[in-house]
Amino acid sequence: MIVAEPKPVEEIKKMLDGYDKVLMVGCGTCTTVCLTGGEREVDLMATAVRLMHKVEGKDIQIGQQTILRQCDWEYIDELQNVEDYQAIVSFACGAGIQGLARRFTNIPVMPGVNTNFIGFNEEYGLYSEQCKACGECILDKTGGICPVARCAKGLLNGPCGGTNNGKCEISSDKDCAWVLIYNQLEGQGKLDQFKQILAPKDYGKAGNIRMLDLRK
Amino acid sequence: MGFKEDIQSGKFVVTAEVGPPKGTDITRMIHHIKALKGKVAALNVTDNQSAVMRVCTLAIAKVLMDLDVEPIYQMTCRDRNRLGLQSDLLGAAVLGIKNVLALTGDHTTLGDHKDAKPVFDIESVQLLQVINGLNEGRDMAGLELQGKTDFFAGAIVTPEANPLEPQFAKFEKKVEAGAKFFQTQAVYDMKKFHNFMERASKYNVPILAGVLLLKSAGMAKFLNKFVAGISVPDELIQELANAEKPLQKGIEIAGRQIAELKDVCAGVHVMAIGAEDKVPDILAAAGL
Numbered sequence: 001m002i003v004a005e006p007k008p009v010e011e012i013k014k015m016l017d018g019y020d021k022v023l024m025v026g027c028g029t030c031t032t033v034c035l036t037g038g039e040r041e042v043d044l045m046a047t048a049v050r051l052m053h054k055v056e057g058k059d060i061q062i063g064q065q066t067i068l069r070q071c072d073w074e075y076i077d078e079l080q081n082v083e084d085y086q087a088i089v090s091f092a093c094g095a096g097i098q099g100l101a102r103r104f105t106n107i108p109v110m111p112g113v114n115t116n117f118i119g120f121n122e123e124y125g126l127y128s129e130q131c132k133a134c135g136e137c138i139l140d141k142t143g144g145i146c147p148v149a150r151c152a153k154g155l156l157n158g159p160c161g162g163t164n165n166g167k168c169e170i171s172s173d174k175d176c177a178w179v180l181i182y183n184q185l186e187g188q189g190k191l192d193q194f195k196q197i198l199a200p201k202d203y204g205k206a207g208n209i210r211m212l213d214l215r216k
Numbered sequence: 217m218g219f220k221e222d223i224q225s226g227k228f229v230v231t232a233e234v235g236p237p238k239g240t241d242i243t244r245m246i247h248h249i250k251a252l253k254g255k256v257a258a259l260n261v262t263d264n265q266s267a268v269m270r271v272c273t274l275a276i277a278k279v280l281m282d283l284d285v286e287p288i289y290q291m292t293c294r295d296r297n298r299l300g301l302q303s304d305l306l307g308a309a310v311l312g313i314k315n316v317l318a319l320t321g322d323h324t325t326l327g328d329h330k331d332a333k334p335v336f337d338i339e340s341v342q343l344l345q346v347i348n349g350l351n352e353g354r355d356m357a358g359l360e361l362q363g364k365t366d367f368f369a370g371a372i373v374t375p376e377a378n379p380l381e382p383q384f385a386k387f388e389k390k391v392e393a394g395a396k397f398f399q400t401q402a403v404y405d406m407k408k409f410h411n412f413m414e415r416a417s418k419y420n421v422p423i424l425a426g427v428l429l430l431k432s433a434g435m436a437k438f439l440n441k442f443v444a445g446i447s448v449p450d451e452l453i454q455e456l457a458n459a460e461k462p463l464q465k466g467i468e469i470a471g472r473q474i475a476e477l478k479d480v481c482a483g484v485h486v487m488a489i490g491a492e493d494k495v496p497d498i499l500a501a502a503g504l
Contacts, residue, residue, distance in 0.1 A: 152323050153294075153334065157341040158386030160320045161374045161401060164444035170323045182382040194385050197345070197393060200298065200338045200356070 002030040002093040003127040004037060004113040009048045015110040016049065016087060020059060023085040024112065025100060026066030027092035028075075034127055037091025037113050039066040045091075045112065070096025076103050083107075117149075135205040141193055143184030148201070150177035156198040158182075219258035219286050219315055220368040223397055223422045229483030230474075230504065231288060231399065231424060232495050233260035234280075236271035242279065248492035249283055255496050258286040258315060260399070260485070264295060267327025274304060277313050288370070289313045292321025297337035298346070298356050305350055309365040317370045317399065318343040318390075341386070344369055344393035371395035373423075374445035375412035376405055384415065391419045399485040401445045402428035404452065406476060413480055422482035427473050429488045429498065430466040433457035467494055471501020478502075 016022055024042045031037030046062040053060040063085060067075040070092035076099055082088070088104060090097040091112040101109040117129035132149045138156075139146060148154045152170045159178035162169025166179040185194050223229050232252055237245055252259060259280055263273045277287040289308050291301065308316065324334040338346065346356055353364035371390040377383035387398075398416075403409045403425045416423060428446070430436050433456040436448040452469060459465035474484050488495050 152325075153320060153336040153339065155320065155336070155339045157339060157389050159377075159382050160340075161372060161377070161383075162322065162326075162444045163377065163382070165378050169444055170325050178382055179379060182379075182385070186381075191385070194382075195388065197341055197389055200342050203337065 001033055001119065001121070002095075002115060003034045003117050003119040003129075004031050004093050004115045006036050006041060006045070006113055007111065009045060009052070012045060012089060012110070012112060013049055013052050016060070016089070019087040021061045021063075021085050022049075022087045022089060023063040023065065023082060024089045025070065025079065025091060026064070027070045027090070027096050028066055028068040030093055031091055031096075031113060032066075033121070034119075035125060039064075042066060042091055042112075045089075070099045072099070073103070076100065134201060135210070136201055138198065141196065141198065143181045143188065143190070143193075145177055145181045145184055147177045147181065150175075150180075156201070158194070219288065220396075222257045223482060226482075228478055228504075229257045229422070229424060230255070230486065230499060231258050231260060231483070232256045232486045232488065232492060233262060233288075234276070234492060235262045235265050235490075236273065236276040238268065238270045240271070242271070242276075245276070246279070246283070249280060249285055251493040252495055253283065253285050255499060256486075257483075258288045260288040260290055260317060263290045263292045263319070263321070264327070265322075267294065267322045267324050267329070269327070269329055274307060274311070274313075277308065278311050281312060286315070287313060288315040288317050290317045290319060291343065292319045293336055293339050293343055294321030294324060294334055297335050301338070301343065302346060302350065302355055305347065305365060305367070306361075309350075309367065314366070315368045315370065316347055317372065318347060318395070319372060340371060341389045341393045344371060344390060344395055348394040368396055369394060370397040370399060372400065373398050373416075374401040375403055375409050375416075375425075376401070376447055377445045380412070384412075387416065388419070391421055395421060397421060397482075398423045400424065400426040402426040402439075402487065403473070403477070404446070404448050406473075406480075409477075410480065424483040424485040425477045425481050427470050427477070427484045427486050427498075429470050429486070429491055429494065430456055431491065432462040432466070463491070463494070467497050468501055470498045471503075474498065474502035474504065 024046050026039050026042035027037050042064050046064050067078050069075045088109045089112040090100050093115040097111050118131040119127040120130045122128050129149050134148050152168050159176055163176040166176055168174040168176050185191050261273045261276045277289050280287040318340050320340045324332045347367050347369040350365040353361050373387045374383055433453050436453045439446045440448055456462050456465050486495050
């Protein structure tokens, strides 16, 4: 899933300076699962912003709605009375925030979260990046462990000199992806795969404004 | 005779390195270069070493050549994409630089511009392939060059890496990708290094063992704690701690190591880290 983290309430309050009628929109899929932008988090944020305004003696009306997904017109259409608001705060990932901005072009749409990565749910509240969405999956060659996402340098041909006791040079609490890959391939009796030199990636694919057309 | 000819002749080769300064004052560096002139086969010029921003390698390599000292141009993949790397390699060839050491480079977050975007468009193994391509007259896109390069390309390896196996597999890839010589991370455990050389020697690529000047017991402990692939044995730390003049002791230890390495590998790469003017003393202590 896509993993995002909540923005600090102070930052959101600052974005809303000058507005007194605001809609906060939660997203029922990825950001709900990662405890960042679902119905519950929208409610908490709305309450906090209301309180901060109250302390300053200001008035703000905050509407709250949560739809199943903000990256899909079908669900965005379910939002009600949006035109009554001066601003929207979206708690979806970057794709969902922009979905609202595309639909409601007359109303400023603010991000309620920072979108971080495509990750795995390690345990309740703990997520790890697993995929860079590079568009050229090589997991068949690397024991099902992605060096593009999980090696700090995205190396394709083995560990750098900074690997230390199986940990990464940037932090001793992060695993060296290439030691994991080596061990996995060794366990599978597939070390010959480690020895193949992988060619540089085609960033012409990952770096462009990507579309996927499966319509035909 | 240059570095390549020396190393191919089977002569025991000594290289050292200079780090470009942070800023435009190169007086101290020139002092170091002059101290090393004639004492070493070539001098590595580091590339934003430890991800700390400094004078670019190309400019300092030219300064070396103007002083009649042969450079080994270190090139990391951290700060430039494939256009930048190839373009700088062509520039290096135009300036007459012959030796390139292909490195991946320390991560940006270890340096002094932690918020920089790390590039790593390609990495050390692929960079070696790129250099070979340029030597054959074509770039990474397969396009023909007007005038090809003639680089002597090298790479690095960490013989005391833990675990060693993935490192060794990468060493093999570097050989396959066209590395013609290796310089190693600092070597302290001679037994481990002997074992490494036993396995590495079948690839028939000259290996220059890294010798790092220990200036104090504190420095040795620091290296053990913070630098991957370096493990200074307790006996050496004790020797330094007991010494009245630790730097002098460090020079003696480095000299001893070089003397020991003489029959084991093709040469040594001496890293004096800011005490480059002591390299001649180290070589004298080694009996070279």
